[in-house]
Amino acid sequence: MLDFAGPYYVAMDQLSFGNPTKYWVLDPELASFPEDSIGSSTSSRSTSADWDKALQACTSLYQLKPYSLLSQNCHNFVGHFLNQVRYDNKDWDVVNIATAIFIHGRFIGAASLAKTWLPHVGLVVLGTILGGVPFLFCWLISVIAIGCAWSYLFLKAQSGQGPGVVGFA
Numbered sequence: 001m002l003d004f005a006g007p008y009y010v011a012m013d014q015l016s017f018g019n020p021t022k023y024w025v026l027d028p029e030l031a032s033f034p035e036d037s038i039g040s041s042t043s044s045r046s047t048s049a050d051w052d053k054a055l056q057a058c059t060s061l062y063q064l065k066p067y068s069l070l071s072q073n074c075h076n077f078v079g080h081f082l083n084q085v086r087y088d089n090k091d092w093d094v095v096n097i098a099t100a101i102f103i104h105g106r107f108i109g110a111a112s113l114a115k116t117w118l119p120h121v122g123l124v125v126l127g128t129i130l131g132g133v134p135f136l137f138c139w140l141i142s143v144i145a146i147g148c149a150w151s152y153l154f155l156k157a158q159s160g161q162g163p164g165v166v167g168f169a
Contacts, residue, residue, distance in 0.1 A: 001015065001020075002055065002059060002077070004062045004065075004067065004073060004074045004076070004077035007065075007066045007067040008063055008064065008065065008066070008067075010059045010062050010063055010077070016074070020108065021107060021108060021112035021113075021115055021116050022101060022105040022106065022107050022108065022112065022116070023105060023106060023108065024100060024101050024104045024105045024106070025106075026087065028051070030087055030088045031050075031051070031085040031086065031087050032085070032086045032089075033050045033054070033085060033086075050085075051085070054081060054084050054085050055081060057084065058077065058080055058081045058084060061080070062077050062080070075094045075097055075098075076094065078092075078097055079092040079093050079094060079096070079097055082097070094154060095151075095154070124136075124139065127139060
């Protein structure tokens with residue numbers, strides 16, 4: 001496992017935020033490797049060597065990049081790799097990756113599922129018991145506001161208009 005863990009640093013098997021709780025198995029048949037992009041052995045079928053070359057190229061590039069929590073992070077690293085291998089012929093960004101993980105991802109086990117969802121569910125249940133409908137209303141407004149703010153900052157970062165931000169390369 002690789003993780004763009006900080007400025008100019010790609011960690012191997014040492015993730016910044018702990019062990020993963022969910023994963024998505026990629027289908028190598030959905031990747032394409034044009035010969036001019038990474039010097040692949042074929043332009044239609046991918047091999048493990050093609051994947052390794054693309055991953056090494058992505059790692060080398062991100063070892064030259066500064067890190068930004070909002071705009072240049074481990075999710076951008078994954079998006080760059082998926083774009084480089086032209087995975088599923090899509091333009092991958094953070095939103096597409098999050099959606100794909102939500103839809104196609106599998107939890108590692110029951111403990112991972114609980115670790116991911118139990119704090120949120122517990123907070124909403126406790127808040128509803130103690131605060132009733134006003135809590136639910138405030139919680140919903142907060143979630144929407146945070147989502148809108150994050151989306152705005154993400155779009156600003158992608159357009160290069162944010163302060164010191166870097167989008168996908």
